Amino acid sequence: QVQLVESGGGLVQAGGSLRLSCAASGSIFTINTMSWYRQAPGKQRESVATITSGGNTNYADSVKGRFTISRDNAKNTVYLQMNSLKPEDTAVYYCHYRTWRGYEYWGQGTQVTVSS
Secondary structure, eight states: OOEEEEEOOEEEETTOOEEEEEEEESOOOOEEEEEEEEEOTTSOOEEEEEEOTTOOEEEOTTTTTTEEEEEEGGGTEEEEEEOSOOGGGOEEEEEEEEETTSOEEEBOOEEEEEEO
8 A cells, every 4th residue: 555654844934944755655656746735724725846757847836936846766755845935835735646557646744834
């Protein structure tokens, strides 16, 4: 059974940085895209960043220039480096994997809180 385990969330002051990690355990087919989503209280879940197997990246406009997504294919791990954090970045962050065969997996979520 495949599980995605996130780590790295926490409380940080505005302007600070955090690095999220998401590692897959269990047998998993080759991963196509790895993504980070977030959901703030009372809001819908939104895409934050995506990286393809070829290394192409895509970011939400709200995080461009501040967040960087990267991946380690050998470890089935995706990272999200978050710099210049703002209070509006406060949310539960989820990782999401989609395999070439179309299977999808979600992490359990990690809380990021940015104080002003």
